[in-house]
Amino acid sequence: MKVLVLSTLCTALALPAMAQDFSAQLKARQGQFRILAINLGIIGDMAKGEAEYDAEAAQSAADSIVAVSMINQGPLWPQGSSEMDLEGTRAKAEIWDNLPDVLSKWDDLGTQAANLQQVAATGQEALGPALGTLGGTCKACHDEYRAPQN
Amino acid sequence: MLRKLTSLAAIVLVTGGAGLWLTKPRTVASEVYAGLTGDAARGATTFTAAGCASCHYAPDAEGEAKRVLSGGQAFKTEFGTFHAPNISPHPQAGIGDWSLTEFASAVRLGTAPEGHHYYPAFPYSSYIRLEPQQIADLWAHLQTLPESDVPSKPHDLGFPFSIRASLGGWKMLYLSEDWVMDDPATHELARGRELVEALGHCGECHTPRTALGGLDRKRWLDGAANPSGEGEIPGIAPAHLDWSSTDIAYYLETGFTPDFDSAGGHMVAVVDNFAALPAEDRAAVAAYLKALGE
Structure with a gap:
């Protein structure tokens, strides 16, 4: 009995210090980046000249990128889900120290995605520059807020 | 015993002294640079390829501010924290009063105009492979950048890395003009x-x-x-x-x-x-x- 009480007490005391289970949030935010990467790849291969230009495919890829950029990020990034708190994420704790900056960088992605959506069906030569500026918004955030790979 | 200690001390003094002399900061030959005129436009390309600004602009500088090389970015390493210095053309806070030869000694050999060693956080062990003309071009380009009067921050290093003289030995081991790839074919x-x-x-x-x-x-x-x-x-x-x-x-x-x-x-x-x-x-x-x- 004593052991049981003691172990229950220990569990209760330990709980607040233990990391919360944010595995769903991690999967969701990493999944959205994966959707971005797959669609950027479709357009990128056309921009590089490695795939034949296909206006319809380019347009739907750009539409998907815009769709991801419209996902409200708040619920995906709870306090306590940085790389300091959890395994399996490279999100730096600085994100939560600079939320307005992070959100403005996410907005920049939205702006550039919308630009890509405008030009995607207009011809192969429009893809490269639009993708370049969009890539700039990825780097701008990863520069400060993503930890290096282990 | 005492005699042994004295002779040991003498050996330490002599070898230490010879070591310091052998490893004292070197400078480039001024006659190589005396006749060179830098081309600022070519220097701009060299400057970009060398990534000078990436370490020497102010922390968090964006856009045009990246042309102001006021220094201040911190680089944490196992040896301590290095702070990139001001290399803008400001005569006091920056490097505006240097000569081309002093600049070349700094970039290729890691030697300051005051005669001390720079730490190899400054990648002179790569830049040593630059041609004198490229250094002159780079120097010409640096003159076209804005001045900044922000003072350089000292490095924050633990002992023994805080002793700059020890870098002379490091340079003997690691500072070489040799390329890894011999005789590139094209x-x-x-x-x-x-x-x-x-x-x-x-x-x-x-x-x-x-x-x-x-x-x-x-x-x-x-x-x-x-x-x-x-x-x-x-x-x-x-x-x-x-x-x-x-x-x-x-x-x-x-x-x-x-x-x-x-x-x-x-x-x-x-x-x-x-x-x-x-x-x-x-x-x-x-x-x-x-x-x-x-």
């Missing part, structure tokens, strides 16, 4: 070699270091621990990187990997610089990396 490979081994100083992060902090050139571009202590820097020699030449050039232009992940950390600054260079330069880097496996 002009493109020669340019790629210059971009990777000298200007872009890629080896400084992508090559592992010895216990004494020098590059282990036998494991050239094999990947290494991040000097900041955070994670790993990937290997980019052919054994580690199977990207096509197009993939490598495209990454240097856009920051996108072949599976459309994007560059992060310090590589963002590197990609920004390479994106501003001509496409032939990015192709040259790709050709060089591919040729390392041959």
